[in-house]
Amino acid sequence: MEPAIDQILAAVANPTRRAILDRLIAGEATVGDLAAPFALSQPTISAHLKILEAAGLVTRGQRANQRPVRLQPAALGELERWIGQYRRLWNDRFDQIEDIARELERKDQHDDS
Amino acid sequence: MMTPESAQDHTATVSRVMNVPARILFLAHSQPEHLKRWYGPRSYPVTFCEVDFRVGGKWRMAMTGPEGLQGPFFGGTYHEIVPDARIVYDNGFEEPHGGALNLKNAGRMMITATFAETAGATTMTVTTRFSTAAMKAEYLAVGMMEGLAEGLDQLSDVAAELARRG
Numbered sequence: 001m002e003p004a005i006d007q008i009l010a011a012v013a014n015p016t017r018r019a020i021l022d023r024l025i026a027g028e029a030t031v032g033d034l035a036a037p038f039a040l041s042q043p044t045i046s047a048h049l050k051i052l053e054a055a056g057l058v059t060r061g062q063r064a065n066q067r068p069v070r071l072q073p074a075a076l077g078e079l080e081r082w083i084g085q086y087r088r089l090w091n092d093r094f095d096q097i098e099d100i101a102r103e104l105e106r107k108d109q110h111d112d113s
Numbered sequence: 114m115m116t117p118e119s120a121q122d123h124t125a126t127v128s129r130v131m132n133v134p135a136r137i138l139f140l141a142h143s144q145p146e147h148l149k150r151w152y153g154p155r156s157y158p159v160t161f162c163e164v165d166f167r168v169g170g171k172w173r174m175a176m177t178g179p180e181g182l183q184g185p186f187f188g189g190t191y192h193e194i195v196p197d198a199r200i201v202y203d204n205g206f207e208e209p210h211g212g213a214l215n216l217k218n219a220g221r222m223m224i225t226a227t228f229a230e231t232a233g234a235t236t237m238t239v240t241t242r243f244s245t246a247a248m249k250a251e252y253l254a255v256g257m258m259e260g261l262a263e264g265l266d267q268l269s270d271v272a273a274e275l276a277r278r279g
Binding site for chain 1: 131133
């Protein structure tokens with residue numbers, strides 16, 4: 001089952017988790033790799049990873065000891081689609097009100113003359 | 114960077130500069146025949162619109178999608194009206210969960226629209242304050258979209274690219 005968008009949004013609502021996702025764009029990484037740039041312990045990073053994993057944003061490999069972390073495109077795609085909806089709504093509204101305002105302005109000037 | 118649980122956490126802002134006077138944008142907000150033509154997204158035009166455009170007055174709309182069925186009613190009350198400058202109104206579905214839409218995050222939002230005119234161009238700014246904790250997720254997505262959360266714009270682009278590949 002696809003993770004709920006709420007869960008995805010909550011997962012990316014944290015700056016450390018976003019930084020982890022940013023890092024993973026470059027390719028898979030171990031917990032040690034991910035912890036290195038942060039002043040955080042590996043257990044803290046692991047806790048963040050659990051949240052990202054539950055949201056379906058990352059998966060962990062099965063390789064012993066390492067369990068490399070990878071981005072999951074499907075959940076990111078869902079996030080992108082969701083964000084796009086709100087952006088499109090306001091783009092549409094601004095486009096439309098601008099068109100109508102131009103038309104009303106022309107009418108207004110016409111009435112005045 | 115996003116801080117947890119501040120007042121700002123529940124708001125999202127979008128704006129655009131348009132080459133029209135503020136009074137015309139205000140006019141487009143004030144009458145149903147104009148609102149009907151811009152308030153719905155392009156594929157879901159507003160097909161029902163009643164407004165009592167004064168402080169304390171109610172407004173009510175419904176939109177119709179490509180399949181031709183009218184969606185649930187939504188609306189609210191005008192809280193503040195400053196001619197040509199500012200309109201504050203709340204917005205929410207009349208039925209819980211948006212009726213047939215069955216939304217998990219349906220709640221009420223308070224919307225502030227301002228119009229700031231300089232030399233014939235007007236900046237229209239819309240700030241939405243989400244009322245419930247459940248709607249906060251919505252804000253977060255908007256925050257990303259607006260670049261309030263650093264890196265997420267890029268992430269969003271990458272997500273689109275990865276989704277295409279995946």
